[in-house]
Amino acid sequence: MPRRNSGSASALLLASFLLIFTAATVGAMIYKKCYLPPVMSHHGIGVDKMIMYIIFAAGFIFVVGHLVLSKFIVTYSGTGGESYKPMSHRAELFFTFGPVILMVAVSEIGVLVIGAPVWHEVYTQQPDDLVIEITAKQYEWTARYPGKDGKFGLRDIKQYDETENVLALDKHDKTGKDDIVSRGLLVLPAGKGVWFNIRSWDVLHSFNIPVFRTKQDAVPGIFTHTRVVPTTVGTAEIACAQICSAGHYRMKAKVLIKSPEDFAKWLSEQTGQFE
Amino acid sequence: MAITHKQGSDAAHGHDDHGHGVGDAHDHGPTGFISKYIFSFDHKVIGIQYLLLAIGMSFIGVGLSFWFRTQLAWPGHDVMTPEQYVSFVTMHGTIMIFFVVSAALSSGLGNLAIPLQIGARDMAFPLLNMLSFWTILPAALIMIASFFVEGGASGGGWTVYPPLSALRNTLPGAKWGTTLWLLAMALFIVSFTMGGLNYTATILNLRARGMSLMRMPLTIWCWLIATLLGLLGFPALTAAAIMLLLDRHGGTSFFLPSGLIVSGEPMANVGGTPLLFQHLFWFLGHPEVYVLVLPAIGVAFDVIATFARRPPQAYRYSVYSLLVIALLGMVVWGHHMFVSGMNPYLGKYFSISTLLITAPFAILGVNLVGSLWKARIRFTTPMLFALGLVSAVGTGGIGGLFLATSTADLHFHDTYFVVGHFHLMIGVVTLTGTFAGIYYWFPKMFGRMMNETLGKIHFWTTIIGTFAVFTIQHFQGLGGLTRRYYEYSAQVMMPAASLNPMVTMFAFLAGAGQLVFFVNFFWSALRGPKAGENPWDATTLEWTTPSPPGHGNWPGALPVVTGDPYGYATGPDGNGFRMQNAKD
Structure with a gap:
């Protein structure tokens, strides 16, 4: 039966792939200045600010998520090691509602503080237009x-x-x-x-x-x-x-x-x- | 012939209480080839039939994409005409979503695994189950037939927005192609509804004794919620499809306003609005995303638990998250319509509500990764696919942040950013989930194991190819590259368009990997090493019966559930495991 076969090699390979994928994505974004075309309108500058905000927020989650995933894959690939014990209820609550509060705060603050004024600008006619x-x-x-x-x-x-x-x-x-x-x-x-x-x-x-x-x-x-x-x-x-x-x-x-x-x-x- | 009584309570009667064909009173399965393999009532056979249909249709769906990816990468070589191009992208989307992903994951694996995981003899309505398959098959055939009618297949995009789809003189395939498309979709919806009612009735009524809702494997939760979402959403699309058919052939104007001039000819229509269709379409269209994605996430939870040798992180909160996703998923459809001409205030509402969905998804993501904490991972092929899914669902999910923000969508709407995002979610996540499920449950289909070496080659080509393709497409979208273009000439898009050859090469790599899977699937079904009852040391009920299970699923009495679905990391050294029906 296929089990415990080449555990550590598979772990290293997969973790390396995930890290290379993460690094290549981040590297390409920096090298190509996020690929955004030139901007020639007033609200466009606001749209780009909105996009850059999400790039940093989402990019942070993307990188941290992949680092943790890769780390877990390598660390917990063995058959022995520390044996699993369920998390305490308090820790479980923390890891459940922590991400919720973080994600909602990051995304909703972005859309309300940076996005809404730009949205309003695009859809409101001014008298001398x-x-x-x-x-x-x-x-x-x-x-x-x-x-x-x-x-x-x-x-x-x-x-x-x-x-x-x-x-x-x-x-x-x-x-x-x-x-x-x-x-x-x-x-x-x-x-x-x-x-x-x-x-x-x-x-x-x-x-x-x-x-x-x-x-x-x-x-x-x-x-x-x-x-x-x-x-x-x-x-x-x-x-x-x-x-x-x-x-x-x-x-x-x-x-x-x-x-x-x-x-x-x-x-x-x-x-x-x-x- | 349907099982209408609670099976769990009758477990002691053992073999005698499972469903049979009309008039069957004996307690063994059908013996004739046709009743056993063609018009079968057995959920396992029907599941395999769905998988085979999906594999067959994937050759068309993927083949079309190779064809138009060649056009995109090397334009100017007469690979195809612009008419063929719009038609092929339309049919690629339709076939892949409804006849490959939905057929393989929701219908194929769902049929196979649901009764086995909840400890039932079969689905609640086996005849309905058979009819469901024999309704999707003609739907698929009609969809294929539409390539060969006058004007070719539908070319209005898989979203078939009117007026383009409602007028019969606007585009290739407009004459009959779109009509056949609508008929095929109507049959598909009938098939899905029969299947969905069956899933819901089966999961709610036929669970083994002792399996309370909170003792169901997460896969079952995901299938249940996905099915409910589909059942709630599809009627809106049915209505839209009927109205569209009437607009095309009945002279009505549901989606056609007055004042239309098409190709220089004024039209007689009055009073309709094209936006109505978009609302109806996305009322299904958005929940449909979860219909496809949630079962894949469910499979990943189960597979990861088995090969991480520990229970999934925070089971309860994953279940609650799924319920919240279902609720929110029904009220966010407008984020597909930010620049459609819908009231901008509605756009703001849909933006805010959509971003709330990041909350339950964040929980699912953390719980997927968290399920590896203090694990003892076994890197089998299904596990590799499940881990690939975790990365894809994270990357695809944060791509959603950009698109859910209406202000940013001004730039991203209808660009390759959207294409990359939804392919990661309903392409890569669903297919990694499907493959994880196929490698994992293969013993329960054919009683044999799939080849691990070929499986790993399949994994690596799939993951490298698809991650590259769809990540680069996000970059192209940042560069403003519009989708559904036969070729590019706008100055501002040229840097992004220059990435197209690279995307196409990676797509070919991913495609080549699927041939490896194809060979592995059929070779292993016939020649793979024989599998025992529980080859993966898993704990859920499907692993308490022989591989493959016979007609009626358990040779003796039905299992009685005595504990949680994920009894891993037991014993003094933490290497033990406890079956869900263990008597201890």
Whole structure:
């Protein structure tokens, strides 16, 4: 019967593997600076803080857990040694409720103290925010700016036209005359709050801009929202994050973040769809 | 033909009180090949049937993943089309979750071990048990058939979110593939429900005399709680599947809002909402995680106790933790929907409630590791897998902290971080648990032992391969790599995408290891060394009957339980052990 065979060799091998696995994971995270892409939005810095907090808290548990596991595997691999006696009731309580209090405190304090304000920032529109409407369809992103009047015009689904009127804007609505429609390109001002109204024509999509740490599903039938304050001038990409059929992987759009002056200039150069 | 009376109280009647086929009055098992091995009422045969189904389906599920992992690692070689890609990831997920992991662990090992561990002649409803298997089999066949219909298999992801899945002109497999997918899932749910009712009735009513609830092995607790969670959750998915079928073929709009324009064509639907489906889906979907993971943890507790030669740490608190996990597990589904468009306040609630689950899981984790304290470990193959499980459940569990925190989920949602996390939990934890269980209970299936050398090769390839694959996928998710992409071109994702060839190589390694298991399983079933009644010096009831047990499980009277399930470390030198039915 297989028993007590090569006990100590197996113990050393398994413990070594667990320690190498732990060290390699921690090492890769340090060497690659946690793999996080650059961050270009105000709330994104908060998201990264949240992530770093969990990396340290969870990393600590990960390392300690594996050290203890490896230690036990090596120490208690023999057939003789100290014989088992049940723990005292007090010790049992300590080892049961100690971890509970630790885990709940670590995770709930993190989510309430660091996470909640960032969450609030992402989902609260500020009075002077620039409002941009994002419309998704297979496999394209279209941005709409309200134009000089600051108002979005109405839509009429019957006027939809794949090439001429992809947002189905109502030609007869005056407020929509100056609305600026930008297909496949989203231009944003740095340092200014932008509130997005996100919608979809067909299936679910997700408005995902990794460098902003922004992700919000586009759901047909309702508007969803998210808020971004871009921090630096530069370029980024929208890359759909919700499976939307076979072309999902190529559903992208360019994002240009301009200085407020350049942004104003760009905006003034655009003409409304029906102007 | 069902056993409807309390068996424990009739133990003295011995052999005469076990279940038989309709009209059977004699006291030996069926003799014909078909009634013994095909349409069998015997829980052990049905358990093996489930395992064989899972092994067969795993060739398809794993094969698909090798195919699309090749595409991901070396894009641009026409390995497959984007249509095939979405279809294959969908079917890989579906087959692995429902027809491999669930079939092998919940149904296969559960069927095999539950009556043996609680000292019953068979399941409470043997006919229902047989029907349960013969319902999942057509479900599996329909799932496979969907590859061959017009448009191919469903390609909307295993979560089949509408409108993509509700519209029949949006994607590959949309024409018939998704319909067959839904029918197969409906049959699967029927099968699971029959099995689940059987587990619950068996565990609650047919325990041997003396086996109080708090004397049940932890495996039994885990199966009981997992089953209850499944029974509570699956009706929501059933409702969702029926509504989705009606949306597809009945002209309804449960999940389809007004104003849809699909491929340039306005749709006539009005009044539905896609978010409703997500709520229904995850109302099952999240508890389903525990349905899969808890039995694996249960098996690990039993296997570790046997080979650590001491009782599990703090049995009572593990049981309480399981109950808390079950309660909390039913009210946290929304953490899959943080960025779905659900009200942000709900997101906050689901974040806080989900993080509470870390508490009972921390207890289980500490108790798993603590069960090695002052142990005298025997490094058999099942023990190695159980120890691998402990590491995987810890690593996977802390990955959950990131995803349960809504603010962090803004970055991680629908990235490879999610893929790595759930594969560690419902892939690695469940499979290490399943393998631990198969190596451990193999004597009770075939009366033989599995080969230890092949077992260790299987362990090391599995553990190195899977740990590497899914840890690197966490890194890729940190790098913002979105999931379900046929190929990557977004600048920001390229560093993460460059890790794909390495991931694929490790996946191949893990896959190769499973071939070793395959050979070992069938070779040992036919040629392995014969096993005695109790080859591992274990203490629970299944080890008090010959290997393999005959029809009716115990040749004489049923065992009567006289103590705790884990009577290890007894005697003056601490090397003794006490069977759960010992008369002392």
